[in-house]
Amino acid sequence: MKVVRAKHAGACYGVQRALDLALKSVADGGRAYTLGPLIHNPQVVEKLSDQGVTEVSAIEDAERGSSVVIRSHGVTPQVMRAVAAAGNTVVDATCPHVARAQKAAADMARRLGSVVVVGEAGHPEVEGIVACARESTERVYAVTSPAEVPADIEAPVGVVVQTTQQKDKLDEIVSHLRALGIEPEVKNTICFATSQRQDAAADLSEQVDAIVVIGGRNSSNTTRLFDICAAQCERTFHIESAAELDESWFSGVGAVGVTAGASTPEDQIAEVVARLERM
Numbered sequence: 001m002k003v004v005r006a007k008h009a010g011a012c013y014g015v016q017r018a019l020d021l022a023l024k025s026v027a028d029g030g031r032a033y034t035l036g037p038l039i040h041n042p043q044v045v046e047k048l049s050d051q052g053v054t055e056v057s058a059i060e061d062a063e064r065g066s067s068v069v070i071r072s073h074g075v076t077p078q079v080m081r082a083v084a085a086a087g088n089t090v091v092d093a094t095c096p097h098v099a100r101a102q103k104a105a106a107d108m109a110r111r112l113g114s115v116v117v118v119g120e121a122g123h124p125e126v127e128g129i130v131a132c133a134r135e136s137t138e139r140v141y142a143v144t145s146p147a148e149v150p151a152d153i154e155a156p157v158g159v160v161v162q163t164t165q166q167k168d169k170l171d172e173i174v175s176h177l178r179a180l181g182i183e184p185e186v187k188n189t190i191c192f193a194t195s196q197r198q199d200a201a202a203d204l205s206e207q208v209d210a211i212v213v214i215g216g217r218n219s220s221n222t223t224r225l226f227d228i229c230a231a232q233c234e235r236t237f238h239i240e241s242a243a244e245l246d247e248s249w250f251s252g253v254g255a256v257g258v259t260a261g262a263s264t265p266e267d268q269i270a271e272v273v274a275r276l277e278r279m
């Protein structure tokens, strides 16, 4: 059976950087904590825990004086300050793309007074971006559709976008603001790691008889990759690790594709590829 890897798959720059920073912070035998799972990958979170990086749900649960790693999604400025105020060392693993969106939102809030954040309200990344803007103005709106833009919004307006959104969504909101007579200042902060993985998965699913998608079941970008592949390739399987592979899935398969979500490190992909090649 031929095994074909998607052109873009697996851990993105921001996730890899967060993993490296977390491991570096415990390299001298110290302890580090993350607020929530560092990445949406249970196997990696367990491995990190064995190496001294523990997940906690509240700042108070982190030992005083230890390192607290901020996830690639980023956090609100309030959380950042609370971590430092609790006597911990902040290891800021906010992805530079997310940090750029936070800075743009804060800057436009100061200068323009109204900011539209194109993104899912309640998503941790969006909460962080919104909170950065709210340091200067209450007129900050997280929206995913034109209907969510307040009808009485007034110029000037800044627009910033959650890194994983589609460009079409940003365009739709900008067009809506223009229709309201507002020419917004737009900072396109979309990161292409996600769309590159989705496009590569779609290409691959046209070339193979079966596809294996690797990534956490709690990872939304992995689930999205699964949906893209499954739409074109009936034999699409979502696994978290090589141990889940079942030889019977591949009877009669000439070529199998492999793709992985942005929270899947290289060693997990290599293990799956090696196992498939032995089948």
Ligand code: SF4
Pocket: 012, 013, 014, 015, 072, 073, 095, 096, 097, 098, 163, 191, 192, 193, 194, 262
């Ligand atoms: S998907 Fe993009 S923005 Fe998100 S962590 Fe990865 S590199 Fe950063």
